[in-house]
Every structure is written in structure tokens, then in C-alpha cells.
Amino acid sequence: MIINNVCIFGGSGFVGRHLANVLTDQQIQLRVPTRNYERAKDLLAIPTVDLVEVTAYDDDQLDLLLMGMDAVINLVGVVHGDFHNAHVEMPQKIVAACRRNGIGRILQMSALNAGPNQPSAYLRSKAEGERIVMTSGLAATSFRPSVIFGPGDSSINLFARLGRLPVLALALPDAKFQPIFVENVVQAFTLSLDDPKTFGQSYDLCGPRCYSLRELVEYSAHVTGHDPAIVALNDVLSHLEAAVMEILPGKLMSVDNYYSMKIDNVCDCAKPSNFMEIWGIHPTMLEEVAPIYLAHQTPRERLDCLRHWSAGR
Template sequence: MKIDNVCVFGGSGFVGGHLLNLLTNQEIFLRVPTRNYERSKGLLVIPTVDLVEANVHDDAELDRLLMGMDAVINLVGVLHDDFAAAHVELPRKIVAACKRNGIRRILHMSALNAGAGQPSAYLRSKGEGEDIVMTSGLVATTFRPSVIFGPGDASLSLFAKLGRLPVLPLASPDAKFQPVFVEDVVRAFAASLDATVTFGQRYDLCGPKCYSLRQLVEYAAHVTGHDPAIIGLGDGLSHLEAFMMEFLPGNLMSRDNYQSMKVDSVCGCEAQPNNLPEVWGIRPTALEEVAPLYLAHQMPRERYEHLRNRSGR
């Protein structure tokens, strides 16, 4: 299956930016829909990207986007608001558009532990969308990562900011995660595009080590030179804090996020320490290898963004 042209939904997001940079090095033409062209113009520096302002929930727009494409990658995900529209209805519309336009190959981003019967709407909706893609009759591959870290992330970077507080009440401090490096995730996507061994497969993606939420917050704070007093909250107070944060700007946490953290986001901390399937030959990157660089603005792009923000540009 020769793939030269790919439409990447969610390409303007955190994982999308890393994936586009990798695929453009493979000289793949990339069509990237966006709701706001001006806000996504930074992607135009990537040589093979065609940035298109479009309403991806409109069937006619989807047909226009998929014209001439060989494959589709769907990275769309939200942590708040309308889970059904983003995680269920959009995959259903993308699948239908693929069939109308003769596209057989689709790669889809799900989430670890996604599925029916889970305590959060996020995980249930992710599971429903995943099943729509995998039972569509298309040549599909699904990826189910734990929390993803790397330059531009919304996890460790947020923890580092929270770590500046002298006292930090922390909801669900014992929730478990097995963070996976964003570059490992996008390498798995890129390597799977035309790899027949991945067709029809669902892959859990995790890094080499498990952490509690408290450990992740403490680590991010210490890397950036802070040492907050972290007060771990019990179940009732954790729920209350999540409820109160729904009314604050920034979408720091919601009750559904709290429900998600009731399920440990791990692949198997004890029995299987290297939790990237061998099919790609990727050695999982440890958090400690990379996080200090970008949290302290030591990576080239991070240094540029940090200096630009300080100068007010």
C-alpha cells in the first residue's frame, strides 16, 4: 500500500505538530484541516503541509479535504466539553467520507483504557470512537497511549506551572500514569502507515516507568527549581476540587477528569517494563531523559518560544 498523501485531522495540536515534522521528512504530502487558519499559520513552515480552513463536521467539507488522499490520520481529542462530537461523531463522519472517496487506510488516536463501562465520559467516548474505526471495514490501526509528554505538552508543563505555588492541594494524588514520549508515539504512527503487520491492530503505548500523580507533580516542580508543599486530597475533597475548578478559566480540571483518574493509565509497570510493541523497534524514552530539557526551556524551539514570550512578541 503506497502512501504519498495523508490528511491529518487534529494536525494543529500537540501530537500533530510532532507528527507533521516527522512525515514531511519522509516527503509525504500532508493536508491539515483547521478551524482557524490564522491561529495555525505556524504549520506553514513545514514544507509539505497544505493548511486548509474547514468545518470537519460537514460532509461536503470532508469530501473536499479527502480528495486525492491515500490515507487518513485522526488525532482529534478533547479533555473537556463535547466528547461525543469529537470522539464519536467525527470518527463516524471521517469513516463515511473515507468510504465515499475510496480511501482504505486510517490511523486513529484513542486512549489507554478507552471503552464502555469506564467511569468517565472521556474514556467511554474514546472507546466508542475507536470501535467505530476498527469495525468500519477500512484498513485501520488504533493507538492507545497513556499520558503523552514532550515539548508543548499539556501535562508536565502544567504540573511545572502548578509547582510554582507554595502550597498545592492535589486531587487524586495516587492516580497512576505511565507517560510516553511524544516522539515515540509519532514514530509509531509513521512506521505503521504502510506496514501490513499493523493492519487491524490496537496498540497500547506506554513509557518505561510508572508514576503517581504526586510523583509527576513533584518531579516537574523540582526540575524547574520549585519545592511546593503538596497536600494530597482524599476522594471527597478531590471531587470537590474538580467541581470547583470547572468554574475557573483555563480548564485545569473537571469532574470527568477526576473520574478518568480512577482508572490507572498504565500498561503494566511490573511485568512488562518496555511497553512499546516490538513491531516498530522503538526503545521507550524515559521521562528523565527529556523532561528536564524542555521544562527548563533548553530545547531550541522551547528556548525560542520562551524568549519570545518574555519579550512580549
């Protein structure tokens, strides 16, 4: 299968931007639809990206987006809001548009622990979207990552910001995660794109080490020069904190997030990752890269920047 043109739904998001940079190195032409052209304009710096503003994902607009495409990658996902629209209806529309336009290859971003009987609406909707894609009759591959970290992430950066607080009441401090580096994720997508061995397969994507939520928050705070006093909340208080945060501006956490975190977000902490076996990828440790992209938040880095600026005047 020769793939030269790819449409990436959700391509203006965190993973999408990293994926676009990797695919453009392979001279693959990319079409990235977005509802907010101004917010996504930095993608225009990537040579092979065609950024298209879309007002509604109806059949006509989807057909225009998929004209001339060889494959589709669906990265659309939300952690708050209308899960059904983003995770179920969107895959349905994309699959139907692929069929209408003769596109046989699709890659789908799902989530670790996605399943129809999970307590979280997020995980149930992700499972349904994955089912729609994988039973579509198309050459489909699905990926189920744990928490994804890297420059621009919404997890480790959030933990670092929370770590600036002198005291932090932490819900579900023992929740388990196996974070995966964003570059490893996009490598898996890229290497699978034209590989027939991945057709019809679903892959769990996890990093080389498991952490508790408390460990992740403490580490992120430490890297940025902070040492908050963490108050570990029990299950009842964790649920209460989630309910309160759900109605506050910013919505750092919701009750549905609480239900998701009740399930350990890990692959198998006792076994080495199968990245090397499947794709020849050596998974990256959090400690190898987090200090680099969090460094600008440390007092030392801010002081170094100030000294550099002063010396250049």
C-alpha cells in the same frame, strides 16, 4: 500499500505538529484542516503541509479535504467539552468520507483505558470512536497512549506551572500514569502507516516507568527550581476540588477528569515495553527530555538568558 498523501485531522494540535514534522521528513504530502487558520499558521513552515481552513466538517468539505489522499490519521480529541461530537461523531463522518472517496487506510488516536463501561464520559466516547473506526471495514489501526509528554505538552508543562505555587492541594495524588514521549508515539504512527501487519490492530502505548501524580508534580516542580508543599487530598476532597475547578476559568480539572484518574493510566509496570518488539523503538524516559524543554522555566535559565542578552549589547 504506497502512501504519499495523508490528511491529518487534529494535525494542528500537540501530537499532530510532531507527527507532521516526522512525516514531512519522509516526503509525504500532508493536508491539515483547521478551524483557526491564524493559530495554526506555524505549520506552514513544514514544507509538505497544506493547511486548509474549514468552517464545518460536512460531507462536501470532507470530500474536498480527502480528494487525492491515500490515508487518513484522526488525532481529534478533547479533555473538556463535547466528547460525543469530537470522539464519536467526528470518526463517523471521517469513516463515511473515506468510503465515499475510496480511501482504505485510517489511523485512529484513542486513549488508554477507553471502554464502554468506564465511569468517565471521555473514556466511553473514546472507546466508541475507536469501535467505529475498527469495525468500519477499512484497514484501520488504533493507538491508546497513556499521558503524552514532550515539547508543547499540556501535562508536564501544566504540572511545572502548578509547582510554582508555594502550597498545592493535589487531587488524587496516588493516581498512576505511565507517560509516553511524543516522539515515540509519532514513530509508532509513522512506522504503522504502510505496514499491513498493523491493520486491524490496537496498541497500548506506554513509557518505560510508572509514576504517581504526586511524583510527576514534584518532579516537574523540581526541574523548574520549585519545591511546593503538597497537600494530598482524600477521595472526597478530590471530587470536591474537581467540581470547583470545573466551573472556574481555565478549567484545570473537571469531575469527568476525576473519574478518568480513578483508573490507573498504565500498561504493565512490571514488564518492559513492547515498543522494541513491534517497531524497534526504545521508549524514552521522562527524565531524559523533560529537563530540556522545561529548562527555560528555571531561574537559572532565565538568568543565563539575561547574561547572554547583556553580553551581546
